[in-house]
Amino acid sequence: MTGWPLAEDAPNTADLAKCVHCGLCVNSCPTYAITGLEVESPRGRIHLARAVAEERIPLTETVQEHWELCLQCRACEAVCPSGVPYGQIMEKARAQLQAAPPSKSWGRTFRRLVLRQVIGRTRVLATLLAPVRFFARSPLRKLLRASGLLRFMGPIGLLEAQLGRPGRPFRPNNKHEEGDVALFTGCVMGELFGDVHRSTVRVLERSGTHVFAPRNQTCCGALSAHDGDLEEARRLARLNISAFEASSAKTILVNAAGCGAAMKEYGDLLEGDSKFAERAQAIAAKVLDFSEYLVGRTLPVGRLPAKVTYQDACHLAHAQGISTEPRTLLGAIEDCELVETDGADLCCGAAGIYSLLQPAMSAELRQRKALEFAKHKPDLIVTANPGCQMQYEAAIREAGIEARVLHLAEFLDEAQATSTRSP
Amino acid sequence: MSMSTKLLDELRNLVGSENLLHKPEDLLVYELDGTIDRALPEAVVFPANTEEVQGVVHACNTHEVPVTPRGAGTGLSGGAIPARQGVIVGTARMRRILNVDPLERTALVEPGAPNIQLSEIAAEHGLFYAPDPSSQKACTIGGNVAENAGGPHCLALGVTTNHVVGMEVVTASGELEWLGSYGPDSTGYDLRGLFIGSEGTLGIATKVAVRLLPIPETVVTLLAIFDDVEHASETVSAVIGAGLVPAALEMMDRVTLQAAEEGLRCGYPPNAGAVLLIELDGIEELVQEQVQEARAACNKHGATEIRTATEANERTQLWKGRKGAIGALGRIAPNYYLLDGVVPRSKLVETMGEVSRISQKYKFPVANVFHAGDGNLHPCLLFDERDEGSTAKVLEAGAEIMQVCVDAGGALTGEHGVGYEKNRFMPLLYSETDLENMRRVREIFGNSGTFNPCKVLPEGTGCGEMAHQKGALQAAGPEAYV
Known part of the structure; x- marks a missing residue:
């Protein structure tokens, strides 16, 4: 078979034509940096998409492999002078793989099931993650670690290494609340990173902003979109649009880079939906990243004596173009020594569910971070996305250093609290 | 387009199977560089060191299969396009900065090292590497040597040849040689200078010694x-x-x-x-x-x-x-044809007028961006290759622009190289004797016509017009792949 199997979600021909194959992107690509192969570079992947579109080649297993090795970190998009919307091209290329995968596998069916029936259903997710939270703080975990068994448990072992110390969940309030500024709580973020949300709320309160979490909001849909399940991504986007429309929010704050990027692009995701296209754009226009919102406001003094490194979350730095704001916020904290590591804006290999799907490439990228951490020995590693936080939990163990991984909101919260305690 | 399995086996033994590409889909991206020519290789190999490069060149020569060296594929004259198919030798695995000597102000680098990386490492010692092509984030030192690359900062400081002191090379015949030296090298013929800018037709540089300069105050x-x-x-x-x-x-x-x-x-x-x-x-x-x-x-x-x-x-x-x-021109049109003519500075205004006339005549909008200081023009003709016949037409317009530059007392190319794109125009600038002498230089390095074929010098036959005619490629399209 030649051409696109799922015509309505085919990569846009005009978008593909924007690539003038100048090659300026190749060195920004983590998979090119590791492999040195142009087929594992943005230019190579776009060229393959073009070849499929022009019916020069069929959608083969080899094409699938090259597309699936892409982290969708969008570092290439940030350096592309032609403005090729690589992220969208890749999501649509994956939609083709979803529709007619040249190489069928149980794994694909299974992960689609998990994304649709667990991640995309807040109650199911909450029920399933409750025991995980319990395990994370139980003696059983220590025992399991000490036993050395985890090394033989594949993805479970990896997940254990990535699991930090999750606090209580933070879920949208069920009663109706009013306010100008809403907080997006997300899926895994709300269940395993409740502390980050609580820190976010406190930091915002201290800067004079009251936030509330509108009810009926759900997962942003980014994980499904990246996997090419655009149908599910659109379902979740519509639910969120309706939920935020029903609230009084004029601004929607997001503290997870991946969710923020996805929500800012709801307009593109739903452009073919006559009922939702305009509404999606309206909601997307209200979305701001936490740091983007905070940087323009007056903050109380913060103090935290520690050596800190900030690691860019790809979907904040590359997809949303936000890399100076978090550093400005960190830089304003007294007594904190900010160290820049090599490759701070290079993907850590978490990339949503990528670390489970491409463990070898993910591990190579994580080890690059680990080497930098071992070299600089920071006390705190600060980032802005749950997936990255999890990956750094594993990286500090590899680096063999004593460090804590914090979300930017947690860091600011701690610095402000320290400062108020000791004037 | 089937390559002997014997050669493939030999290459696989030399570099390992993970460093040999031969599946049709894997080869696709290697059919292009930063400009409009296209030609598909039959295999791409990535040697890890000098010995492997030598082995690959020997194997290809024995089988009489064309060899085309490739850096990052950002070139702008089709230099890395395998015009007669055969094997592409990629330098992506040889990208280490081997040594920086802050006292001597030199560095030794592998050919696949990106230009920017050299400057970043040199900066730790307060030094920099002067040639800075606009593609410096991606392009490689090996590619820079091949094209004698320039860049905006070459007006005062000169181009690649002024900053490379010596090279270890595997010649077209597979010999290992060192050209130039670290010290002043004034005796004998300047083979180093001959190699730089030879566009990958004389051999492959496997180590490059460069001069670094102190970062200005x-x-x-x-x-x-x-x-x-x-x-x-x-x-x-x-x-x-x-x-x-x-x-x-x-x-x-x-x-x-x-x-x-x-x-x-x-x-x-x-x-x-x-x-x-x-x-x-x-x-x-x-x-x-x-x-x-x-x-x-x-x-x-x-x-x-x-x-x-x-x-x-x-x-x-x-x-x-x-x-x-x-x-960024990709925002205006899907394709550009970027020219690289040089004219005396005094002829800038006049030449720009001519370029604009040609752009109107052929109805291709033109964008101009150039190294004004040394009269190196970069007119970009904007077009869409999907329009029937547009590629041929844009090449015709480009030919007129080159003629205008030569007539103004200038040259075909300032820094992008002649490559595959401009070899036909060499007779505009050089006599038959000149061209014959250049051919003989190539033979001295053992290039009998299969080492980066169809580049620099005009070829009578054999290279065909295939790369210029997308139709031919497409005709060979899906069937050739499945």
Whole structure:
């Protein structure tokens, strides 16, 4: 078979034509940096998409492999002078793989099931993650670690290494609340990173902003979109649009880079939906990243004596173009020594569910971070996305250093609290 | 297009199966570089060291299969296109900076090391590597050597050949040689100089020794804004006439500015007809003096505004648009044909007029961005290769522009190389005797016609017009792949 199997979600021909194959992107690509192969570079992947579109080649297993090795970190998009919307091209290329995968596998069916029936259903997710939270703080975990068994448990072992110390969940309030500024709580973020949300709320309160979490909001849909399940991504986007429309929010704050990027692009995701296209754009226009919102406001003094490194979350730095704001916020904290590591804006290999799907490439990228951490020995590693936080939990163990991984909101919260305690 | 399985096996044994590509889908991206020519290789190999490069070259020579070296594939004259198919030798696995000697101010690097990486590592010692092609984030030192690459900062400091002191090379015949030296090398023929700019037709550099320069004490970048290209061009002559040798002197026209601003948001004035980027560097006092002189020249010749950047981040911002300008043209049209002619500075205005006439005649919009200081034009003809016959037409328009440059007393190419794209035009510039001498040089290095074939020198037959005619490729399309 030649051409696109799922015509309505085919990569846009005009978008593909924007690539003038100048090659300026190749060195920004983590998979090119590791492999040195142009087929594992943005230019190579776009060229393959073009070849499929022009019916020069069929959608083969080899094409699938090259597309699936892409982290969708969008570092290439940030350096592309032609403005090729690589992220969208890749999501649509994956939609083709979803529709007619040249190489069928149980794994694909299974992960689609998990994304649709667990991640995309807040109650199911909450029920399933409750025991995980319990395990994370139980003696059983220590025992399991000490036993050395985890090394033989594949993805479970990896997940254990990535699991930090999750606090209580933070879920949208069920009663109706009013306010100008809403907080997006997300899926895994709300269940395993409740502390980050609580820190976010406190930091915002201290800067004079009251936030509330509108009810009926759900997962942003980014994980499904990246996997090419655009149908599910659109379902979740519509639910969120309706939920935020029903609230009084004029601004929607997001503290997870991946969710923020996805929500800012709801307009593109739903452009073919006559009922939702305009509404999606309206909601997307209200979305701001936490740091983007905070940087323009007056903050109380913060103090935290520690050596800190900030690691860019790809979907904040590359997809949303936000890399100076978090550093400005960190830089304003007294007594904190900010160290820049090599490759701070290079993907850590978490990339949503990528670390489970491409463990070898993910591990190579994580080890690059680990080497930098071992070299600089920071006390705190600060980032802005749950997936990255999890990956750094594993990286500090590899680096063999004593460090804590914090979300930017947690860091600011701690610095402000320290400062108020000791004037 | 089946290559002998025996050769494939030999290559696999040499470099390992994970470093040999031969599946049709894997080869696709290697059919192109940064310009419009296309040709598919039959295999791509990635040797890890000199011995493997030598082994690969020997194996291909034995099987009489063409070899085409490739760096990052950012070239702009089809130099890395395997015009007669065969094997591409990629340098991507040889990308280490082997050593930086801050006392001698030299570095030894592998050919696949990106240009930018060399400068970043040198900066730790207060040094930099001067040639800075606009593709420096991606392009490799090996590719720079092959093309004798330039860049905006080559006006005062010279191009690659002025900064490479020596090289270890595997010649076309597979011999291992060292050309040049670290010290002053004034005796005998300059084989090093011969190799640099030979566009991968004499061999593959496997180690490159470069000279590094101290980062200047003060750097000031001026952005001068003009209503039109004429006034900007007059200013260029005035600046040089005043005896200044800026580190860089670059011009962009209206079309380019708009694309760059839209794509890169670098703060360029949206309605300007042309801008000049003038960079002055050196000792603080001297630079300040020169800045005044340059400003005076700009004001005298109708600059409507002059911006000054002294801090590194401000300068990077001003340069961002220039360095990404060519790529940003993708926002206006899906394809560009980028030319590289050189004319005497005094002929700039006149030549620009001719370029604009040719652009109107062929109905291809033109964007101009160029190294004004050394008269190196980069007119970009904008087109869409999906329009029937447009590629052939744009090449015709390009030929006219090259003729105009040569007639003005200039040359075909300033820094992008002749490659596959311009080899047909070499007779415009060189006599049959010249060309014959060049052919003999190639033979001395053991190139009997299969080492990066169809590049630099015009070929009678054999290379065909395949790469220029996408139709032929497409006709061979799906069936050839499945």
